[in-house]
Amino acid sequence: MDLHGGNIYKLLRNGKEDILDYSSNINPFGVPETLKKSILENLDILEKYPDINYVGLKKSIGDYNNISKDNIIVGNGATEILFLYMKALKPKKVLIVSPTFAEYERSLKDLDAEISFFKLDEVNNFILDMEKLKQEATSYDLLVLCNPNNPTGSFMGKEELLKLNNHLEKVKTRIFIDECFIEFIDDWENKSLINLKSDNIFILRALTKFFALPGIRLGYGITYDYNILNKIENIREPWSVNAFADLAGKIILKDTQYIDKTKKWILEEKIWFYEKLKEINKIKVYRSNSNFILVRLEEIRAEIFCKLMIEKGILVRNASNFRFLDDKYVRFAIKDREKNRKVLKIIKEVLK
């Protein structure tokens, strides 16, 4: 099985066409028109090296997040930032809240870190037990968590995380928090850990999901720990952000029309799709704060379910390979109403 969702290329190579991809969690409004226009007008930027210091890009990201450009590191997708952070920190003992995105673990490969996993309990609908985590994380250098979490969709509020951070700061446990999906949360600007301005925290972000740009590769990190920030700048590869990603970051973060439209869509659609999924028999649906929904199939294995869905033209993420999930889990992206209706109909057919 593939480690990630979104591999429609295998299907295409095998002659499958017209696949509706519900495995990767991308904004259904697609590439912002403002960016398309800007690319058309700037094709020639490809023949220059990007600004090796990415000054304009960092300023734009700073404005978007209401912070200084000096607290920002940019990278070739969020994954580059993740890998650089681990390489710079070289943590000895890491605790990863799981099930979660597989690349946290992969980024520690080759670094001789001892990795443990803090289990989110299905019995609690994968909601984090904060008191328990506070105790357990104490003996680690680094706590890794994803908020909202992929694939469970659960979200921890700022107040709780503030308390956690206050505690962990004292015992010298750093927090790496992946906020790549946070913009799908209502009023995220006030819920992000950026507001804590704590040098104990490193925040990961991407333009992949909210702006429907997984192909362009642009991620960034935010930190007030200048030691780590300088270390990363020191070991990173030059020009790792391509010219169009550099351009995108300067354009789309100012595209308030696209941003507002997306906020409105997700606010409605995540409730609607969740409620509709809940009406379906023989599945358990977990409440999500993001643009995807985790589902447990009661009477069919995920592998078989996904095969049946593909036959009907829908690619679903088999979530069984997430740590602590068994062979009954699948994850659906949330798309527009029309597509969601279609998928709901097909799910019902398949489960019949």
Add this chain to the structure above:
Amino acid sequence: MDLHGGNIYKLLRNGKEDILDYSSNINPFGVPETLKKSILENLDILEKYPDINYVGLKKSIGDYNNISKDNIIVGNGATEILFLYMKALKPKKVLIVSPTFAEYERSLKDLDAEISFFKLDEVNNFILDMEKLKQEATSYDLLVLCNPNNPTGSFMGKEELLKLNNHLEKVKTRIFIDECFIEFIDDWENKSLINLKSDNIFILRALTKFFALPGIRLGYGITYDYNILNKIENIREPWSVNAFADLAGKIILKDTQYIDKTKKWILEEKIWFYEKLKEINKIKVYRSNSNFILVRLEEIRAEIFCKLMIEKGILVRNASNFRFLDDKYVRFAIKDREKNRKVLKIIKEVLK
């Protein structure tokens, strides 16, 4: 001073405009029209993750080099491949033929390697002393060389490198060879070390220079050492090649018109520009096999020369920060006849 050429952004930020950039070695024909057209028709690929296995891209690169896709690793520019190779190999003792590109040394940072430098002698016009290198490289795990070499432009033929490799293979010294500028050599297809198919060699390539695409970020590695190849695939970040770079690799390597036009231009222009530079007093010009020319200023420091050139609108690479070069070296890109004429005129004025 900047580690690399091509940083026109600092000048732009300081209000300088209309700068002719002779510091970065990019094909003056600019972005291939075939690629521009293809990007316009495929803006929506940004909303998908690229094929995580890059099958189509590897096939295209394989066809271009007349080898199998299974010997190819693709990356976010040549630099990603370089950094991954070093991380995968973890060499203990490395010999770098210098002066050369600064990133080889940077890629070994944090890896506890002992680095030594094999000096190219100015007295020999920076031509490699192969016998001496053969002796000296014996006690190293890894020999790094750039061919043709940046910034000297010197090139080693396949026969000599074959003998070197035969010798080094026996004493277990691997060769990492950067061929990012090799396509500017006449009949390069027969001169590349690809033809040796030796598992002792790792070859680095890029689309940056020949296809005028430093902004798109696409490089690749070629090796018959499946051990290293698998190790790299194992530690690399997913989707590190962006969607447009993926597209570019499938389009431009088949653009024979652009390729032929470029070959014809460089064949003529590198001789013409070299001869014309040689006519200028008070400089020493080194014969180049690539699309740039190294020059030693006899009576003026590079820093002052570059300042004077900038005042006249030309950005030149101050090459003094290359290891073993003193404060008298500059490097010129080779562009089209009209621009080269203009630059020659301004050099003469400045040196007067």
